[in-house]
Amino acid sequence: MxxxxxxxxxxxxxxxxxxxxxxxxxxxxxxxxxxxxxxxxxxxxxxxxxxxxxxxxxxxxxxxxxxxxxxxFIDCHTHLIYGGNRAADFVQRMRGVPYQEIARAGGGILSTVKATRALSEEQLFLKARPRLLALMHEGCTTVEIKSGYGLTVRDELKMLRVARRLGRELAVRVVATLLAAHAVPPEYRGRGDAYVDLICAELIPRVAAEGLADAVDVFCETIAFTVKQAERLLASAREHGLGIKMHAEQLSASGSAALAASYGAWSADHLEYLDEDGLVAMRASGTVATLLPGALYFLRESRTPPVAKLREYGIRMALATDLNPGTSPFASIRLMMNMGCLLLGLTPEEALAAVTRNAAAALGCGDRLxxxxxxxxxxxxxxxxxxxxxxxxxxxxxxxxxxxxxxxxxxx
Missing domain, CATH: 2.30.40.10 (Urease, subunit C, domain 1)
Structure with a gap:
């Protein structure tokens, strides 16, 4: 016919x-x-x-x-809403100070939290807009944007409102992700469980009810949140109908990728320390492995995600910029494709699939994008x-x- x-x-x-x-x-x-x-x-x-x-x-x-x-193109992992800069962190790393030590001394994420809290919603919008435009200029039509530099109810909501506004005012799809569990805020030092209580009891229900986020992410790591704390957050996200993502196995092996997979996560991201249990779990769940070579490059890390094993297990691989002020200040998805090939060993076809077909799956929209x-x-x-x-x-x-x-x- x-x-x-x-x-x-x-x-x-x-x-x-x-x-x-x-x-x-x-x-x-x-x-x-x-x-x-x-x-x-x-x-x-x-x-x-x-x-x-x-x-x-x-x-x-x-x-x-x-x-x-x-x-x-789809950039499925960014932190592009923030205040300040982290040039001082860069100088320290060039002097040989490890990232974990900088973070524990009040640099890293918490220095960006201080700068972000100090800015109004309008100021954050004006700072984030050119970063998003840079990604769009290269061909991004969908960009995921995380919160995570507010770490209070007020400031996390402020960041998510900016993300939604960017999606309304620019010709780009924005997938907004609540990453309140990015670091334990100074006000909760030594009381990480109480901060998790706050996120589960107040933030997750509110962003779900107000439509401010599409997913919840957790930084599960020795300098952030434990596997037990992460599981509480994932359970709350699932209860409120939000998608699940996870910063997993970046600096140490924790079992966080397997945990994410057990909750049907859209993606587990970083994965430098991914082990066999994680591979098996991700294959079973269909969870996408989002690889972030910009962070590897900028932190001068020698350990890379197990790309050959991911291929062997048939796990889809995405690439993303991880655009953020401290560990991957790159607004270039094409550079990530290049790094995916040269640093991680992807083929050109795998790299292009990693910022299109597989990146869509990493945002829960592979059926339509x-x-x-x-x-x-x-x-x-x-x-x-x-x-x-x-x-x-x-x-x-x-x-x-x-x-x-x-x-x-x-x-x-």
Whole structure:
């Protein structure tokens, strides 16, 4: 039966389409000399340009002139709302002071907490906006933004309201994550359990009721929260219908990845110390492994996530910037693809899947974002490039000539 098109449809024609759809069966899911049809913000057809059904297409037409179309990029782990800077931490690390020691001495996360608390909602918005625009300029159409630099009810809510405002006012999807369990605040020093009580009793129910967050994240680590404390937080998140993410196995082996998987987490992130139990649990749950090479690079860590094992176990791998002031101050998803290949050993195809298809799964939206297939939302990028691998080997060269979000042009 012939496909029926209307004057309100939009066709992107004469394109090479890197669908990132495994069902296509080609590298990058590449379709040459194809057209993509969008209706009401969704993809309704992918067809060869010679398809007779397209001959009398009545809607809007964009001739891509042989250009490359990819899915919109997804940065599935950022901390881009914050005050101040951490240049002093950087100087200390260059003098040989370990990150954990800086954090325990009041630097690290807690120094950013102090600076963030001092700013109004409007000031935080104005500081975060250019960081998000930088990601959009490179092709991000979806960005996850965490709280975690407030550590009081008032300041965590302030950060999440800024995240929601960024998503309303800019042409980008924002997934907001409550990371109140980022560090034990100074007011609760030595009373981590009491702070967890506050998050579970007040913050999680409130952000769920007000729609301020899509997920809850926990930093489970020796300098942050124990596995037992993390489990209480995950149970509360699940009880209130929020997605689950976890900062897991970054600085030590704790069993946090297996815990996250047992709660059906969308992703476990970092994973430098991931062990066999964690691998087994993540495979069973479908939890995505989000790798953050920017932090590895900036902290000069020699231990890397077990990429070969993740492949062996069939665990999907995402890449993200981890954009934050202290350990990964990089607003470049393309740089992360490059680092994913050079530092972690991903193939170029794996790296591109890691910021599209798998990154969507790491945000619980793999059913509607991350690849170009019929029925999915039309988030796409048009590039004047010959090879998809150029996206991750030519850093700082070229930006998308068109950036489309929900079927509409949304240039940064």
């Amino acid at each position: 012939a496909q029926q098109y209307s004057a309100s449809d939009h066709i992107w024609t004469n394109a090479r389409i890197a669908t990132l759809d495994p069902a296509i069966g080609t590298e990058y899911g590449l379709l040459n000399n194809h057209a993509l049809v969008v209706r009401d913000g969704r993809i309704v057809a992918l067809a060869p340009c010679c398809d007779p059904d397209l001959a009398s297409f009545p809607g809007e037409l964009t001739d891509c002139q042989g250009g490359l179309i990819t899915p919109g 991350g690849s170009l297939a019929v029925g999915k939302e039309a988030d796409l990028l048009l590039w004047n490039l010959e090879d998809p691998a150029q996206l991750l080997c030519e850093i700082g060269i070229g930006t998308p000539s068109r950036r489309v979000v929900r079927g509409e042009a949304g240039d940064a």
